Every structure is written in structure tokens, then in C-alpha cells.
Amino acid sequence: xxxxxxxxxxxxxxxxxxxxxxxxxxxxxxxxxxxxxxxxxxxxxxxxxxxxxxxxxxxxxxxxxxxxxxxxxxxxxxxxxxxxxxxxxxxxxxxxxxxxxxxxxxxxxxxxxxxxxxxxxxxxxxxxxxxxxxxxxxxxxxxxxxxxxxxxxxxxxxxxxxxxxxxxxxxxxxxxxxxxxxxxxxxxxxxxxxxxxxxxxxxxxxxxxxxxxxxxxxxxxxxxxxxxxxxxxxxxxxxxxxxxxxxxxxxxxxxxxxxxxxxxxxxxxxxxxxxxxxxxxxxxxxxxxxxxxxxxxxx
Amino acid sequence: xxxxxxxxxxxxxxxxxxxxxxxxxxxxxxxxxxxxxxxxxxxxxxxxxxxxxxxxxxxxxxxxxxxxxxxxxxxxxxxxxxxxxxxxxxxxxxxxxxxxxxxxxxxxxxxxxxxxxxxxxxxxxxxxxxxxxxxxxxxxxxxxxxxxxxxxxxxxxxxxxxxxxxxxxxxxxxxxxxxxxxxxxxxxxxxxxxxxxxxxxxxxxxxxxxxxxxxxxxxxxxxxxxxxxxxxxxxxxxxxxxxxxxxxxxxxxxxxxxxxxxxxxxxxxxxxxxxxxxxxxxxxxxxxxxxxxxxxxxxxxxxxxxxxxxxxxxxxxxxxxxxxxxxxxxxxxxxxxxxxxxxxxxxxxxxxxxxxxxxxxxxxxxxxxxxxxxxxxxxxxxxxxxxxxxxxxxxxxxxxxxxxxxxxxxxxxxxxxxxxxxxxxxxxxxxxxxxxxxxxxxxxxxxxxxxx
Numbered sequence: 056x057x058x059x060x061x062x063x064x065x066x067x068x069x070x071x072x073x074x075x076x077x078x079x080x081x082x083x084x085x086x087x088x089x090x091x092x093x094x095x096x097x098x099x100x101x102x103x104x105x106x107x108x109x110x111x112x113x114x115x116x117x118x119x120x121x122x123x124x125x126x127x128x129x130x131x132x133x134x135x136x137x138x139x140x141x142x143x144x145x146x147x148x149x150x151x152x153x154x155x156x157x158x159x160x161x162x163x164x165x166x167x168x169x170x171x172x173x174x175x176x177x178x179x180x181x182x183x184x185x186x187x188x189x190x191x192x193x194x195x196x197x198x199x200x201x202x203x204x205x206x207x208x209x210x211x212x213x214x215x216x217x218x219x220x221x222x223x224x225x226x227x228x229x230x231x232x233x234x235x236x237x238x239x240x241x242x243x244x245x246x247x248x249x250x251x252x253x254x255x256x257x258x259x260x261x262x263x264x265x266x267x268x269x270x271x272x273x274x275x276x277x278x279x280x281x282x283x284x285x286x287x288x289x290x291x292x293x294x295x296x297x298x299x300x301x302x303x304x305x306x307x308x309x310x311x312x313x314x315x316x317x318x319x320x321x322x323x324x325x326x327x328x329x330x331x332x333x334x335x336x337x338x339x340x341x342x343x344x345x346x347x348x349x350x351x352x353x354x
Numbered sequence: 355x356x357x358x359x360x361x362x363x364x365x366x367x368x369x370x371x372x373x374x375x376x377x378x379x380x381x382x383x384x385x386x387x388x389x390x391x392x393x394x395x396x397x398x399x400x401x402x403x404x405x406x407x408x409x410x411x412x413x414x415x416x417x418x419x420x421x422x423x424x425x426x427x428x429x430x431x432x433x434x435x436x437x438x439x440x441x442x443x444x445x446x447x448x449x450x451x452x453x454x455x456x457x458x459x460x461x462x463x464x465x466x467x468x469x470x471x472x473x474x475x476x477x478x479x480x481x482x483x484x485x486x487x488x489x490x491x492x493x494x495x496x497x498x499x500x501x502x503x504x505x506x507x508x509x510x511x512x513x514x515x516x517x518x519x520x521x522x523x524x525x526x527x528x529x530x531x532x533x534x535x536x537x538x539x540x541x542x543x544x545x546x547x548x549x550x551x552x553x554x555x556x557x558x559x560x561x562x563x564x565x566x567x568x569x570x571x572x573x574x575x576x577x578x579x580x581x582x583x584x585x586x587x588x589x590x591x592x593x594x595x596x597x598x599x600x601x602x603x604x605x606x607x608x609x610x611x612x613x614x615x616x617x618x619x620x621x622x623x624x625x626x627x628x629x630x631x632x633x634x635x636x637x638x639x640x641x642x643x644x645x646x647x648x649x650x651x652x653x654x655x656x657x658x659x660x661x662x663x664x665x666x667x668x669x670x671x672x673x674x675x676x677x678x679x680x681x682x683x684x685x686x687x688x689x690x691x692x693x694x695x696x697x698x699x700x701x702x703x704x705x706x707x708x709x710x711x712x713x714x715x716x717x718x719x720x721x722x723x724x725x726x727x728x729x730x731x732x733x734x735x736x737x738x739x740x741x742x743x744x745x746x747x748x749x750x751x752x753x754x755x756x757x758x759x760x761x762x763x764x765x766x767x768x769x770x771x772x773x774x775x776x777x778x779x780x781x782x783x784x785x786x787x788x789x790x791x792x793x794x795x796x797x798x799x800x801x802x803x804x805x806x
Contacts, residue, residue: 070562071562074560074562075562077557077559077561078561081559089750091683094681094682095528095685095737096526096681098750101750104748109748111748112416112417114750115412121377124377125377125378125379128377138376138377144711144712145713145716147711148713148716153711153714153717154716158716161716162713162716171374171376173374173376173377174374174376174378174382175375175376175377175378176375176378176379176380177377177378177379177380178380178381179379179380179381182416185382187375187382188374191377213564214565215566
């Protein structure tokens with residue numbers, strides 16, 4: 056997944072925690088082997104090679120994460136979209152000097168049209184995908200890390216480990232339990248240019264998305280171009296499920312504050328959202344803890 | 355890959371107005387709810403519910419419509435009961451569970467068994483199952499000693515039953531395409547002169563039991579384990595496993611043998627356990643000398659267990675080009691500069707390979723004439739369409755390998771990697787292990803030693 060995962064386990068013996076960490080990292084290897092489009096044998100690569108009329112029985116993990124991706128795509132009106140690998144490759148080819156600016160533009164136009172004609176169905180009842188018409192290749196970069204954290208959470212639960220944090224590339228964090236018996240939550244800080252807030256968190260996932268590291272031209276899947284302009288310097292999404300927080304942190308970035316407020320109100324999957332706008336931090340939905348009884352989030 | 359054979363489905367695809375639906379949740383046509391409805395399904399028992407066993411049960415078998423899991427077997431109650439419960443939850447099918455292998459054989463009507471147990475158990479279970487009339491899929495390595503491996507190959511020959519060994523690269527589409535099309539059909543790289551392989555990992559994983567796992571040491575002793583640690587980490591013990599060259603190297607040296615079309619006549623090897631101090635070596639290196647049908651070749655293989663930085667791959671060098679192949683992200687093909695681009699253009703035209711990350715299709719002119727701009731990346735090729743081969747599984751390689759076995763049981767395929775082929779490949783592995791245990795050495799292998 057080309058990123059750094061960090062696992063902190065509390066209240067276990069060193070031997071047991073080390074053994075658990077080994078199993079977690081082995082699980083990450085498996086997930087990467089299954090979900091990375093940069094590994095030609097991965098299931099995502101095999102989906103990306105399907106021809107019209109072919110179907111594929113899926114790993115449960117692929118099935119789950121694609122279903123979650125479909126949900127987030129629908130919630131965000133398409134600002135989150137996993138079917139954009141070809142676009143990403145064209146941008147990369149432009150940066151590498153394989154394609155000139157004219158060719159990049161022409162390639163993006165062609166790719167967007169091919170994608171619009173594609174039809175891929177995920178069976179709702181059984182892990183299976185049907186390729187009625189190919190034309191979109193998947194890149195799970197915007198949801199895979201969060202999904203991986205959820206999977207590690209399940210593995211740790213199986214090992215009866217209930218107090219930990221796991222971060223994926225510092226952009227998604229999954230938090231369970233407490234750091235020690237004296238504390239009822241884990242402490243993290245989020246900041247904008249003019250504000251800083253201490254978050255006290257337990258049993259929740261938080262993901263961040265921002266322009267600080269990426270520049271202000273944002274890829275918008277709806278147009279297939281780097282036409283997106285966000286109002287936010289950075290945006291955080293909290294959810295009981297890390298796959299959703301990860302994907303929504305990307306998807307909400309191109310939405311207006313009004314659209315975000317509406318989604319936070321509508322979706323139980325969003326515990327709260329914070330964004331940095333004109334240097335100030337704004338929180339949405341933080342008072343409404345009834346959205347998720349398990350999310351004991353305090354400011 | 356299962357292409358549609360259902361006429362209604364074909365009709366749907368032809369007449370559908372669903373083109374342009376995007377990525378959606380739903381079914382484009384009506385079909386069976388689960389793939390477990392084949393009448394001639396092969397009834398399987400899986401022996402061993404540890405890491406690899408869980409892979410077989412939950413990842414491989416459910417992708418094989420003609421496979422039916424009937425029973426699982428494991429000496430640790432929580433491992434087998436968790437497998438039963440999870441399979442019921444995920445697939446709605448109740449499977450039986452056993453502690454004792456022979457009890458399972460007696461009580462269940464099985465067509466075949468899958469062995470995912472420690473190496474030292476393979477021979478007895480495989481031979482007894484074949485003698486009892488069952489076909490066997492056995493995880494590699496065949497055994498932790500050459501004598502038992504030989505007994506398995508002989509057992510297959512004697513009983514006429516199928517015995518496939520689990521070196522899954524033999525059913526990996528890209529490895530098969532490289533062998534069948536690029537090497538055998540096209541001779542794309544000329545004479546292969548060198549095979550270089552590495553398996554680098556950060557540590558030797560010592561597993562801890564889950565809190566729920568309960569043990570009776572007397573019971574473990576009955577199955578050949580002196581301690582709990584031996585059961586969970588059997589690969590670290592000489593009496594139970596075949597060591598690092600067997601666990602990891604045998605996958606890759608088998609690919610050397612396959613692609614070079616020969617088995618080594620001489621091996622030089624050394625290794626030690628200086629880093630982790632387990633019984634088995636954690637570092638090893640070997641040189642293998644071959645006389646291939648096209649001329650002499652050298653194999654160079656190493657295993658490092660304290661850094662995964664350089665990854666896991668096999669690299670082949672030939673007169674006309676070189677390639678890196680792996681089940682991970684390291685896969686590239688390179689043309690020697692003395693070979694004209696025009697000659698390799700026919701491989702591009704055939705769809706076998708692409709260059710420039712398959713972005714050339716968007717270029718206005720030929721490669722290298724896309725305007726004056728930044729320096730383009732190094733010229734290399736990737737496998738593109740796996741065509742002109744006997745079949746493409748489009749399955750994860752472990753699944754494809756088991757699929758090939760199950761379909762062979764049904765009479766639809768032949769084994770991609772039977773026990774006799776595996777034995778030939780493993781002979782040099784046991785010789786390397788022998789050299790490592792003797793603190794290094796050179797061993798000449800007589801051609802007769804490869805025969806079964």
C-alpha cells in the first residue's frame with residue numbers, strides 16, 4: 056500500500072503484543088496482495104483485465120471494499136470514485152514525460168468516455184463480479200488503507216486485544232479502547248493555521264485529507280480532470296468504520312459546507328466532520344453523539 | 355476464468371441496455387446463488403486449519419465451483435471449530451471436524467484430501483490416503499527429508515492416484531504464459547544463461563497461540579510435537595520442517611528448473627542461524643550449475659531473514675533479454691540493446707507485452723517521438739495479454755493450483771505439478787539443506803538421483 060502502518064497495543068504482554076503485530080503485518084501483506092492494482096496477480100488487477108461477459112468469484116475482502124466504495128460514491132455524488140486508475144496512469148505518464156500535454160488531454164477525454172460506457176456489477180448476495188462492459192480500471196488508493204485498518208481491527212478482536220491504535224500513513228487512524236486503565240480515551244491533536252484542538256477519542260476511525268501535501272489542483276472523477284477546487288486546506292472525517300472515514304475524507308473534500316452538513320446529518324456512518332477553512336477549524340455533527348452510540352468522542 | 359455458457363446470460367449481454375451503468379451493486383442476470391450446486395463436485399477434506407489451511411478453506415475452495423468442502427481436521431480444537439463456524443457463517447454450509455486424520459478418512463466419503471500440515475506429517479498422510487483410494491493435494495515441501503519425498507512420488511506411481519504438490523507458481527497465469535509463450539514458443543530471450551532468485555523478509559515469525567487456544571501437551575506429543583511452540587512454529591525445528599531453503603527457496607529454485615528446462619548437476623551452498631539462533635538456518639546462499647538443452651547456465655539464490663527491503667523475485671538473464679518475475683510487484687522485461695526494437699515489436703503487435711506502462715496508445719507518433727520534453731523513463735516492457743496459451747485461470751495462484759487439481763480429479767485437466775515433477779525439483783533442495791547443515795559444501799548430483 057506504499058505507506059507506513061503503525062500499531063500501538065496497550066495492556067498486553069510484550070510477547071503477545073509482538074505476536075499480534077506480526078499477524079497484523081502478515082494480514083496487511085495479504086490485503087496488499089489482494090487489493091493493490093500495482094501487483095499484477097492481485098484480485099483488483101485480475102478484475103481490471105476482465106473482458107465483456109466474464110465474471111469473477113471474489114475474495115470476501117474485495118467484495119466488501121468494492122461494496123463500500125459503491126456506497127461512498129453514491130453518498131458523494133461521484134466525488135469519490137474507485138474506477139479511475141487509467142486517469143491516474145495518464146497523469147503519471149504526463150509527469151514522466153511519456154505523454155505530452157496534448158496527449159494527456161486527449162487520453163483523459165478518451166478514458167472518461169470509455170469509463171462512462173463501462174458496466175461492472177457487484178453481486179449483492181455472493182462475492183462475485185460481472186463485467187458486462189469493461190472500460191474502468193479500479194484503484195483502491197482512496198479506501199484501501201481504511202479498509203485494511205478495519206480488517207486489522209477484526210484480527211485484533213479475534214486475538215482478544217481491545218486497546219490499541221493503528222495508523223495508515225498518518226492519514227487514517229483507527230482507535231479502540233483506552234491507552235491505560237487511568238485514561239478513558241486516546242488523545243490526538245488536529246490543527247489549522249489559526250486553531251488547534253485536542254481530541255479525546257475511543258472506538259472510532261478518523262481520516263484526514265488535505266491540499267498541504269498535494270497542491271490545490273484536485274482530481275475530480277466527475278469530470279475526469281484536475282478541475283476540482285476545494286474550499287478547505289484540510290478535512291477530517293470520523294466514522295465507526297475506517298473504510299468510510301478514509302473514502303469520505305477524499306469524497307467530501309470537493310463538496311460545499313452545506314453539502315457536508317447535509318451528509319453528516321443523514322448518514323450514521325459519519326460521526327463528525329472537521330475542516331480547516333480560511334485558517335479556522337469548523338466541526339460538524341460533533342454534538343450529535345446519538346448518530347453513533349459507540350463513538351464516545353469528546354472535544 | 356469461467357466464461358458464460360448460459361444462453362440467457364449471453365442474450366442478456368448482447369441485448370442489454372445496461373451498458374454505461376458504471377460500477378453498481380446488483381446482478382445483470384439471474385443465476386444460482388452460490389457456486390456449490392455442481393452435481394459432480396469433488397468431496398474434499400482439509401487437514402490442518404492453520405494459516406495455509408485457512409487460505410485453502412476460505413479463499414481457495416469457495417472459488418472452485420466443482421469443489422465441495424466436507425470436513426476439516428486439526429489437532430487444536432479452537433482452530434478446527436473456528437474454521438467450521440466461519441465456513442457456516444460465510445457460506446451457509448456445515449462441515450464436519452476431526453482431531454484425528456484416520457478417523458476422518460474412515461467416517462467421511464471423500465474423493466480427495468488437502469494436506470496443509472507440517473512437512474514431517476506429509477508422507478504418512480499422503481501415502482495412506484492414496485492407499486485408501488483418495489487423491490491428494492499436498493502443500494509444499496513434500497517432506498523434510500529426501501527419503502520420505504521419494505516415498506510420496508513412488509506412492510503416486512504405485513497407486514495411480516493423483517498427488518499434486520502445492521508450488522502454486524506452476525499454476526500462476528503469468529508464470530505459465532512466460533514459460534509457454536515467451537520462452538518455449540517465441541524463444542524471446544534466447545538462451546537463458548543465469549537465474550537469480552531472492553527471498554528477503556524482515557524476521558522469522560514466531561507465532562503465539564490465541565488466548566482461546568487450549569492445549570494438552572500429552573495430546574500434542576501424540577502428534578509428534580514436544581512443546582506448544584513446536585506446533586505453532588514447526589518450521590524452526592529440524593525434525594519437523596525442511597528449513598529456509600525448503601520453505602521459501604524451493605518455490606523459486608523450482609522456477610529455475612522449470613524455466614531452464616533442467617535440474618542442477620552440482621550445488622554449492624552455505625548458511626547459518628547467526629541472526630535468530632533458531633535450529634534452522636536464517637540466512638543461506640547457493641549456486642547451482644546446470645546443463646540446459648541450450649547450454650550451460652548458473653543459478654544463484656539467496657535468502658535473508660532480517661530485511662525485506664529488496665523483496666522476493668526471480669530474475670532470468672538470456673542472450674537477447676532479461677526479465678524479473680514475482681508474485682508481488684517486481685515484474686519487468688528488458689530487451690538487450692543488440693536486439694533491434696523492430697524484432698520485439700512483433701511481441702507488442704501480438705499483444706504479449708506492452709511498453710511505457712501501456713501508455714503508448716495515447717501517443718501521437720511512434721515511441722520516442724512524443725515531443726521534446728522531460729527525460730522519459732527507462733525502456734522496459736510488461737506482460738500485457740496472456741493469449742495463445744492452453745488456458746488462463748484468472749484465479750489467484752493458490753486457487754488456480756487447487757482448481758487444476760480438482761478439475762484433474764474430475765477428468766477435465768491434467769496436473770500442472772505432480773509429485774514426480776516436484777520430487778525432481780526437490781532433490782536439489784534436500785542437497786542444499788544437507789550442505790547448509792554441514793556448514794557449507796559442494797555436492798554433485800548424479801542424474802539417476804532425479805529418477806523415480
